Amino acid sequence: MNPNAAEETIQRLIFSLSELEQLGKTLISGHSNFNVSSKTYLRITLGTLQVTRGAILRFHPTGNHLTVVTSTPDGVFSPIPIEPDEVASLLQLPSIESACPPASLEAFLKRGAQLERSIDTRLWIPLKIQDEFLGIITLGELFGRAELETWEKELLTTLAHQISIAIAYSQMVEGIQGEKFRLFMLAESAPQICQLLEPEAAAEQVVHQAVSLLDANAGGLMLIHPQRHELEMHYAFPEIEAPNNGEPGDDKTFAIPLPEVEASTPGNTAPVANTPQSGVIADPVLEMLAGVVKEGKTFHCVAAANTLFSGTHLMAVPIQGRNNDILGVLVVGDKEERGGRITAFTDEDAILLDSFAKQAGVAIENAHLHQEALEARQLQAEMEEAQKIQVNLIPDRLPDIPGYEVAGHYEPRGAVGGDYFDCIELPTDGWGLAIADVSGKGMQAALLMATLRAGLLSELSSGNARVESEPRNIKKELIDMALTLNSLLHVSGTEEKYATFFYSHLNPETDMLTTLNAGHNPPLIVRSDGSCAWLGEDIGGLPLGMFPNDMVPLIAEYETEQVKLASGDVVVFYTDGVTETVNVDDEYYEEERLEQVAKACRDTEASDICKGVYDAVMAFQGEADQFDDLTLLVLRKK
Amino acid sequence: MLNKFDIQIRTEQEHAVIETAGYLNDALGEQLSEKARGLIQDGYTQLVINLEKTTLINSIGISILIEIIEALDEREGTLNFCGLSATQERTFRMMAIAKYAGIFPDEEAAIANL
Numbered sequence: 001m002n003p004n005a006a007e008e009t010i011q012r013l014i015f016s017l018s019e020l021e022q023l024g025k026t027l028i029s030g031h032s033n034f035n036v037s038s039k040t041y042l043r044i045t046l047g048t049l050q051v052t053r054g055a056i057l058r059f060h061p062t063g064n065h066l067t068v069v070t071s072t073p074d075g076v077f078s079p080i081p082i083e084p085d086e087v088a089s090l091l092q093l094p095s096i097e098s099a100c101p102p103a104s105l106e107a108f109l110k111r112g113a114q115l116e117r118s119i120d121t122r123l124w125i126p127l128k129i130q131d132e133f134l135g136i137i138t139l140g141e142l143f144g145r146a147e148l149e150t151w152e153k154e155l156l157t158t159l160a161h162q163i164s165i166a167i168a169y170s171q172m173v174e175g176i177q178g179e180k181f182r183l184f185m186l187a188e189s190a191p192q193i194c195q196l197l198e199p200e201a202a203a204e205q206v207v208h209q210a211v212s213l214l215d216a217n218a219g220g221l222m223l224i225h226p227q228r229h230e231l232e233m234h235y236a237f238p239e240i241e242a243p244n245n246g247e248p249g250d251d252k253t254f255a256i257p258l259p260e261v262e263a264s265t266p267g268n269t270a271p272v273a274n275t276p277q278s279g280v281i282a283d284p285v286l287e288m289l290a291g292v293v294k295e296g297k298t299f300h301c302v303a304a305a306n307t308l309f310s311g312t313h314l315m316a317v318p319i320q321g322r323n324n325d326i327l328g329v330l331v332v333g334d335k336e337e338r339g340g341r342i343t344a345f346t347d348e349d350a351i352l353l354d355s356f357a358k359q360a361g362v363a364i365e366n367a368h369l370h371q372e373a374l375e376a377r378q379l380q381a382e383m384e385e386a387q388k389i390q391v392n393l394i395p396d397r398l399p400d401i402p403g404y405e406v407a408g409h410y411e412p413r414g415a416v417g418g419d420y421f422d423c424i425e426l427p428t429d430g431w432g433l434a435i436a437d438v439s440g441k442g443m444q445a446a447l448l449m450a451t452l453r454a455g456l457l458s459e460l461s462s463g464n465a466r467v468e469s470e471p472r473n474i475k476k477e478l479i480d481m482a483l484t485l486n487s488l489l490h491v492s493g494t495e496e497k498y499a500t501f502f503y504s505h506l507n508p509e510t511d512m513l514t515t516l517n518a519g520h521n522p523p524l525i526v527r528s529d530g531s532c533a534w535l536g537e538d539i540g541g542l543p544l545g546m547f548p549n550d551m552v553p554l555i556a557e558y559e560t561e562q563v564k565l566a567s568g569d570v571v572v573f574y575t576d577g578v579t580e581t582v583n584v585d586d587e588y589y590e591e592e593r594l595e596q597v598a599k600a601c602r603d604t605e606a607s608d609i610c611k612g613v614y615d616a617v618m619a620f621q622g623e624a625d626q627f628d629d630l631t632l633l634v635l636r637k638k
Numbered sequence: 639m640l641n642k643f644d645i646q647i648r649t650e651q652e653h654a655v656i657e658t659a660g661y662l663n664d665a666l667g668e669q670l671s672e673k674a675r676g677l678i679q680d681g682y683t684q685l686v687i688n689l690e691k692t693t694l695i696n697s698i699g700i701s702i703l704i705e706i707i708e709a710l711d712e713r714e715g716t717l718n719f720c721g722l723s724a725t726q727e728r729t730f731r732m733m734a735i736a737k738y739a740g741i742f743p744d745e746e747a748a749i750a751n752l
Contacts, residue, residue, distance in 0.1 A: 035705055036705055036708040036712065037708075174701055177700065180732070181697040181700055181729070184728075184729060184732045184733070188725060188729070192725060208693070208694050211696070212695065212696045213696075215663070215696045215697055215698055336664050336698065337664075338664060338698050339664065
């Protein structure tokens with residue numbers, strides 16, 4: 001060795017020692033993230049060995065590929081796939097020369113051709129700690145010489161070992177950070193979700209927390225709808241648009257009937273119904289949901305793209321309430337790793353999600369119970385308001401009709417219904433007696449009843465039902481009035497909202513009673529001789545508001561009937577709360593008992609008949625609960 | 639909002655503000671990392687990251703934020719966060735991010751404390 005060369009070698013050795021010290025400092029500096037510090041490691045390696053170009057690649061074992069974390073010159077490189085047998089070969093070799101690679105690595109070097117061209121790679125040095133492959137450092141052309149000297153090769157081995165330690169340390173720190181994050185999120189999520197008392201907000205939070213906790217990219221919460229027997233989507237991330245069938249009332253919610261889910265139970269060969277809603281769901285997803293609902297344990301599946309949960313790699317766990325009953329299913333999808341690759345959920349992930357779901361179940365149950373309590377309170381307030389409206393619509397006292405007695409009774413029982421009766425003096429002459437029963441309960445029923453009453457009073461005051469000498473005219477006017485009221489109620493309510501209605505026009509001068517029945521219980525007429533008949537029993541007439549007017553003639557037209565009353569005759573108008581009163585043996589009061597009582601007390605005053613019937617019904621009812629109002633209106637010819 | 643990814647950058651003479659929107663996972667995190675690295679290379683070592691529109695972060699998002707802190711630390715720069723939810727703030731403190739970066743309620747305070 002000539003003196004100049006020896007001096008140069010000594011200088012480079014001194015430089016190398018100082019750079020090695022720098023490398024050590026970088027390692028213990030607290031810059032644990034290798035993606036940040038890798039540039040320093042590469043600079044030191046290239047400087048120490050006097051190489052102009054190079055790169056450091058990091059191995060991702062779950063994806064079986066290498067990514068370039070830093071390079072000189074800078075560049076953007078695609079990940080390089082690597083096979084397990086190629087990893088095994090790399091672990092056996094200290095270095096690989098690009099010019100003469102072993103046969104087992106030729107294919108790998110071909111896949112890394114983009115990097116090889118950019119760096120002009122001469123050497124590939126595996127980065128490893130014992131049998132764990134961590135990456136590769138590549139070196140380009142040597143500055144001013146053809147190959148590394150022996151001491152340079154030894155130095156390179158030391159540098160590679162240092163870089164390997166840095167990668168392993170970085171991986172360990174990343175792992176600890178990830179676990180720390182998950183444990184914190186798990187501990188943090190429970191009190192946070194439990195504070196949410198609104199079911200929708202709780203569902204959204206549960207899905208968000210689960211997605212974040214599992215490094216997932218998709219998630220969803222489906223809860224069992226107890227009444228509809230469906231598994232219903234409450235929140236999905238990313239948000240997805242449910243199919244809209246374009247039908248009125250379509251709330252754009254994904255729902256799968258539970259029988260379909262049950263039919264998809266793993267191992268069950270029953271065919272799965274292909275409903276429009278479930279048509280978009282791949283069978284593996286249904287099977288997964290079925291497994292969770294039926295068996296109450298964790299299930300995984302790989303679904304086709306664009307399924308119910310957006311993701312393809314899915315994991316689902318049961319959401320259970322306090323009594324371990326299954327409330328629904330929590331799903332996460334597409335777990336990602338650094339670099340964006342989607343990977344399968346591990347057993348540890350399943351345990352983590354299950355722990356989270358246990359907390360979430362209690363929170364969701366709490367939110368639903370809170371919501372139910374709120375709704376019950378709201379319903380109670382509504383019922384009280386409805387009751388006030390209804391009571392105000394029932395007349396306090398009935399008018400005196402010359403030659404007649406009239407008495408009425410209204411008894412609210414259970415939830416607020418929609419019974420109504422009235423006796424109205426007409427503007428010209430005559431009297432109108434009305435009784436009605438509005439479908440449904442609560443405020444809607446009370447409002448519909450108010451609408452009916454307002455419509456009736458309006459019709460009567462406008463003279464539509466004015467008495468005419470010709471009976472045919474009265475009949476026509478009553479039918480016209482029924483159609484007007486039908487139209488009014490039809491536009492005021494929904495299909496389920498309607499009213500049965502019985503109207504009687506009394507002419508006290510002629511003692512003629514003209515009646516129209518719109519689907520109501522036929523009133524009972526008890527003659528003075530004790531014979532009985534049911535008014536309007538044989539004539540048609542749909543309840544008011546059920547169908548539009550143009551459909552009425554196609555189903556059952558409104559008709560009228562006329563009877564002449566004689567002294568001592570009694571007419572008992574009533575709602576189904578009378579005849580459908582049940583006793584403790586679940587027997588109905590029925591028309592027969594009404595007839596017997598009315599017949600027995602027909603010779604008393606109208607108010608006594610009314611009381612007699614009421615007392616008899618109450619005696620029959622005994623201790624049994626009732627859910628429908630009871631209304632009576634009694635007319636008696638003196 | 640969570641379905642939408644977005645990164646907005648505003649640069650002033652001395653500092654830059656990065657505003658993110660959406661789920662801070664690998665995809666958004668890598669974009670954020672790239673933008674932050676670009677700003678650091680351009681000499682912006684005083685950064686504010688506003689996470690007001692990012693209500694969801696996973697562990698990869700956290701590791702990318704730590705990476706940005708380390709990259710800034712190499713240049714002796716400063717990073718302040720703002721717009722964090724209460725949970726995010728607790729997470730940042732627990733993950734020791736708060737030891738190396740400031741946390742402030744709003745952008746104005748975050749910029750004032752760079």
